[in-house]
Amino acid sequence: MFAYYLDLALRSFRRNRVLTALMVLALGLGIGASITTLTVLKLLSGDPLPQKSARIFAPEINPLPAQVHLPAAELFSNWGDLMSYTDAMNLLRARRGERQAVVALTGAKIAPRQAGRHPFFSNGVMTTADFFAMFDAPFEYGSGWSEQDGEDRARVAVISTTLNDKLFDGRNSLGQIIRVSDHDYRIIGVLKPWAPQPRFYAISVGGQGYGNGDDVFLPLQSALADKMGPENTNCWSPDANVNHLETAPCAFVGLWVELANASDAGAYKTFLSNYVQQQISLGRFHHPDVDLPDLMGYLGQQQVVPDDAKLQTNLAFGFLLICIVNTVGLLLAKCLRRSREIGVRRALGATRGAVFAQFMVESGMVGVAGGVLGLIFAELGLWAIRHQPADYAKLAHLDVSMFVATFVIALIASLIAGLLPAWRACVVAPAPQLKSV
Amino acid sequence: MHPVVAALKHHKTTVALVALEIALTCAIVTNALFLIGDRLALMHMTTGVADNQLVWARASGLDLGQDSGAASPAEAAADMAALRAIPGVESVAMTNSLPLAGSYWSMGIWRHPGDKHSVLDNAVEYVGTRGMVKTLGINLSEGRDFLPDEYVDYSIFGGKAKVPPSVAIVTRALANQLWPGQDPLGKTFYLGDHGKYAIHVVGVTEHLLNPSINPNQGIERGLILPVKSVQGGMYVLRMRPDMRKAVKEAIPKILIGLDPSRIVPDDQIYTDTISEYFHGDRAMIWLLLVVIGCLLAVTALGVVGLSSFWVQQRTRQIGIRRALGATRADIMRYFLAENFLIVGIGVVVGLLAAVALNLWLMDHYELHRMPLVWLLPGAAVLLILGQLAVLAPALRASHVPPVVATRSV
Structure with a gap:
């Protein structure tokens, strides 16, 4: 079923290329900013002697x-x-x-x-x-x-x-x-x-x-x-x-x-x-x-972590929040437009759970794509930070844990963004949608 | 307006989403603009010296701390004579620091000797050799410069030369803290153990920034003392702005020429020192600008996306309105008004959120209260952005032909 939902999601992306690109871009920017600032914050608040x-x-x-x-x-x-x-x-x-x-x-x-x-x-x-x-x-x-x-x-x-x-x-x-x-x-x-x-x-x-x-x-x-x-x-x-x-x-x-x-x-x-x-x-x-x-x-x-680094992290997550709200809106518009398609699927026997799962898979895919883009933005951001004269600048590199975190954050963000649209999709009543065809 | 509101009731969720996005954007953009303004104001403060006519250098042997290897007054005098001979140099003096140069000396000042409640802590001490006031280009608004016989052997590092000079020039900011509302000229303050040394104010300068702006010393809290030589000090050279580069390049050669075993670790055109001091702030301003730009772009694209969706959804209704006699301008106006209403709601909520966010930031960071006028640019930007974002979808709507109404689907 998962593969089928993936296929459906790809088809839907192809139908609305601009809208999909917008969602991925916005999410990628938000994630890129968050990962960049988190990497710096993690570096700054690290444990210099973890073993003792x-x-x-x-x-x-x-x-x-x-x-x-x-x-x-x-x-x-x-x-x-x-x-x-x-x-x-x-x-x-x-x-x-x-x-x-x-x-x-x-x-x-x-x-x-x-x-x-x-x-x-x-x-x-x-x-x-x-x-x-x-x-x-x-x-x-x-x-x-x-x-x-x-x-x-x-x-x-x-x-x-x-x-x-x-x-x-x-x-x-x-x-x-x-x-x-x-x-x-x-x-x-x-x-x-x-x-x-x-x-x-x-x-x-x-x-x-x-x-x-x-x-x-x-x-x-x-x-x-x-x-x-x-x-x-x-x-x-x-x-x-x-x-x-x-x-x-x-x-x-x-x-x-x-x-x-x-x-x-x-x-x-x-x-x-x-x-x-x-x-x-x-x-x-x-x-x-x-x-x-x-x-x-x-x-x-000793407040060794500079205030500016904390402020930037807050700012980046504020930005990510707005990107998520933006994605909720666009996903919602997209799925409301497909009410008729949902009606047909429901009439042919798909359960509400199946429709919900389908839309969650779709938003999850937006998330993964956003994560990949976010990774690119984060590398760009860290590159820019390495060229600053701050004393920690040279140490700003993406490590494995932040690499994983990028996709975790991207998936969580997109799934949260997908909840409302997916729920709205699965409560679509099939009958009125079919009537107008 | 009534039909607009009635129609919105059918799209409660999407309307709420747009309004929420606008509100969040408004809150963050407003605070980001305020942060930018705050940093810009800091960066454009008057230093109180001749910014673009100064070059400075430190040489090894002048390092802070213990005395062995420190330049003796005689060595320093030889250095200064050699520096004065560089073509283009108008004057040379030695001082412990410059505004925004980073390292500073600070100490407590006694208003009344022996009365520990009269101590004003964290006063910033500038010391300078003869000609320091003129070389740095410090303007005195009251009183006079130091007289030649007022320069004495004095070092805050102790040792034999611990008796400070008997005269000082103070900044207006320090004077206002020592003697609020009074004319500082001719007043006396005290330094040393239990304030045993009296010092008379002979001059006042309106501005002389601290070497470092921090919570303890604030922005301006300085006084200047006349000394014969400065342990751990820097040479400051004054010249025409166009001579600075050549002079800076000549300094290490001259100083090392006098003593090949020494190092000139720091030498800089003073405007570069200022610019370095604010590097972090400049980076933060750029970052905030990029974030504001991205936020506005994301929000605008979100509005475009949702408006396009609404236009598409209402194609038939638009056709009916057109068939019933509405002009294209009427349709345009409808969508613009709808957008204005939604964005307006978002902005109102956003302004409240902006104030709340500012209060939260004040709690967690060293930031002051945002004056309410700062709310205006954010609100205006978002209202205009909303109208611009809806323009294309509204235009498309206005081009829906009336005949659509007659088609069944």
Whole structure:
């Protein structure tokens, strides 16, 4: 029967080519717009560490002076896990998590040793030993540094595969010297391509939310000793001396903690509160606020997804809704015009269910055609997005799940659009239609 | 009008569908137009500086943060002298940022020293070396520019030079927040720990946009302080508009020529900086325009489709009316009136929906209330679109010959 309905639908399309083309075009536009914006939204709100994000936490504290009464929610949504070096290192050294890392970003000036090559700026990460294991950064060659290396302010570096290609043509560069911001560092590790999206660890410390991975990773203590400046510095005392950041009342590092189980968060939060209480009694802190969002909670709190992307998705679905209403109208007109044909079919013994099924198959076919067209529009839309200068632009590609989603959305949209016309078709009374013939 | 309404009662579902489509389109198009207007207004704000006469550059060694490797005042002076010598350059100054250049410094200002309730947070600090006001082309509506001996060693990064200058130029916006309704000239505000440093206002500028427009600092909230050198600063060069390209190309060569180990990571013609700042907004405007265009096209085609169907369905009735003496113009008028009625209903519902949608958007995004005049263009566009869409089917209807009435089918 299904094949017969398909045949009937094709015949009906052939009879009303313009009308059918209009329906398919409108539906295709709506679906194309929705899929494009959904793809971007999915990309932007993705999980950067799907295998362990529930166990990764961002401790948040309020180090502001007594006279500043900023609501904790407002401070944390601005600062996230940003804190001073002193507090971050205190919490790091307490080792209350499985792993913990302190992170800051720096614009690293790289001076190639080859003659005639100009120095250039790279994205640098100043961090502590656990960073690589905690965030599952895979090594091509070598490994990260030890905690002792950090304490000793050892001049060792891990570089990205991109930088390794650029400086050493992709060869194993372990043991080579790289000149970073006028100091020599020895390469002890080369990463495989690694760029979690969103760049969760970069958000609070002054980095872009999306885009390429970082190029050079240095022990935080060594880099600070070599006077590399962090990308985002927030000082709460006008007398702060930014030239001695390790002791300054300035927040410029982020702290990350990996717990053995997500359920250990309560215990860690208690520890964090106790630390803050202790600092209050020492007179260093004045506000008891703490928070401990997990990775996905943190991304939500930091509102990493731009408002414009959400607005565009709403707009696209509004557009799709109008396209569906439009399709309902056109399908209805088409089937009312065929009242006589329906009358004949009913008189020859077709049940109401059969007529309903026939018209649903017809609208489903409009949907599939709209889906194919929508896919083309979505690819066009994503191509246009890739040519925008936004930091996430290059990542906008259609994946398998969105490919499937296109047809699911197209079918659902067209079947919803077909309901009313199909129902109107199946309640056509055969007798009056036959009388007029 | 009565027969039109009576006839519509026979097509309740299709009429409702058209009206619904018009209403949805009207709601979305109206809000999209408002969004476009909003962004356009943002993009056309006065920066307060000489937009098309400026080129700027940063060089490594000027980076923010720690001091090692930072350009010393002597190096900066040598750089500026070399930049001043580029043919076409009229003046050069150093500043920490420019309107819409992105990076900014902000801090709290004390109206009364020691009174923490008098602190105005998130004031935006511009600092500049000698000649900064003239180089940037900042117009003072009151007061004067800084005097040569007012430029001091001062850095917000602390260290030895933490005493700020004793004079400042403020924007009208900041003055209105510090001293509402009063003349700011000669007034005093305070900086530093507990507001221990007094600063006198010597000049006022009507406009100087913030380096970044955001919820904390708003659009304008700036003040200018005179300093001798700027750690992490940028060189700003002023010239005739037609010289900008040549000067921009010369800058990296000049700066690297002075010190081959340095990098000039940023150098830009200032109008490109502005244009980059608004890139996202421009993309959004284009997207909204495309969506409006597609929506109107889809809606118009829907109206054409349904009207054609009605005309076809009523061929006999039209024939009868024509046989009874109705002119072609009468038939045309009938279909136009019918369309006007349906679209009119849709538009009325749509305007209410537009207001509701605007309220919903205000709840979820940083958007303000849409003034009701914004409803007019959307309504007008849809009414005209409806009439245009029905024109072809109505014309076809008017050409139905009266003889159709006499045929049985």
